[in-house]
Amino acid sequence: MLSIKDKTRILNILNNGEIKVEGQFAWGSNFTLLCHVAYKDESIPAVYKPARGERPLWDFPEESLGKRETAAYLVSEAGGWYMVPPTVYRTNAPEGEGSLQYFIPHDPEITYFKLSAAEKLSLKPVALFDAVINNTDRKGGHILRDKDMNYWLIDHGVSFHQKPKLRTVVWDFAGMPIPGDLLDQLSALKEKFEPGSEFIKNILDHISAEELQAMQQRVVSLLEEGTFPVPGEEVSPYPWPPV
Numbered sequence: 001m002l003s004i005k006d007k008t009r010i011l012n013i014l015n016n017g018e019i020k021v022e023g024q025f026a027w028g029s030n031f032t033l034l035c036h037v038a039y040k041d042e043s044i045p046a047v048y049k050p051a052r053g054e055r056p057l058w059d060f061p062e063e064s065l066g067k068r069e070t071a072a073y074l075v076s077e078a079g080g081w082y083m084v085p086p087t088v089y090r091t092n093a094p095e096g097e098g099s100l101q102y103f104i105p106h107d108p109e110i111t112y113f114k115l116s117a118a119e120k121l122s123l124k125p126v127a128l129f130d131a132v133i134n135n136t137d138r139k140g141g142h143i144l145r146d147k148d149m150n151y152w153l154i155d156h157g158v159s160f161h162q163k164p165k166l167r168t169v170v171w172d173f174a175g176m177p178i179p180g181d182l183l184d185q186l187s188a189l190k191e192k193f194e195p196g197s198e199f200i201k202n203i204l205d206h207i208s209a210e211e212l213q214a215m216q217q218r219v220v221s222l223l224e225e226g227t228f229p230v231p232g233e234e235v236s237p238y239p240w241p242p243v
Helices: 004-016 065-078 117-133 180-191 198-203 209-225
Strands: 018-024 033-039 042-050 087-090 098-102 143-145 151-153
Touching: 004 033, 004 042, 004 087, 004 098, 018 042, 042 065, 065 087, 065 098, 065 117, 065 198, 117 151, 117 180, 117 209, 180 209
Parallel strands: none
Antiparallel strands: 018 033, 033 042, 042 098, 087 098, 143 151
């Protein structure tokens, strides 16, 4: 995983560096660009998602997906998951404002569907994180593994909706007790919902107060129930396509 020093350095580059677009990702329904961000004597790879390249959705506000990408990073850090690559929202960028996320080198052939049963057991934090942010699109390819066998989570643009919309391929733990260490993470996150906290100030730049309140209630419910969510009946529990 990235050290605090590395995260600070990467965030500084993402926030202040010059963005040079290298190419476009062929997959995905929204405009997604691979780029390098240069600041002083350092350059890092990043994924840039301009707001004006977002495909309109009936259930999410227009040009809000990049901000939700950034909000997911803030929650990952605040809750101690540390699984979302450093992400910022840039207002000054070549194709207009949008999210900018550090690119994690990984083997694209290794997805959720290529993991063994034993390897999938380590994804309990993923399942819990998705329940907290109400992720509507956890595809198998949105879980990356780097060379050090660390898992990383990407593509959170359709998260934080007020209504229950959890759609994921990671239902392996549905109805099971949430382990104690993960409950401790939830409790620590709950404490950061105090009005006026730094976390609240930062995340309200990216999601609405109503969406924040809904997330807070999800955290409270998870703590009270103490079990992983089970698939709901109101919406399909799986994303499409699943990969």
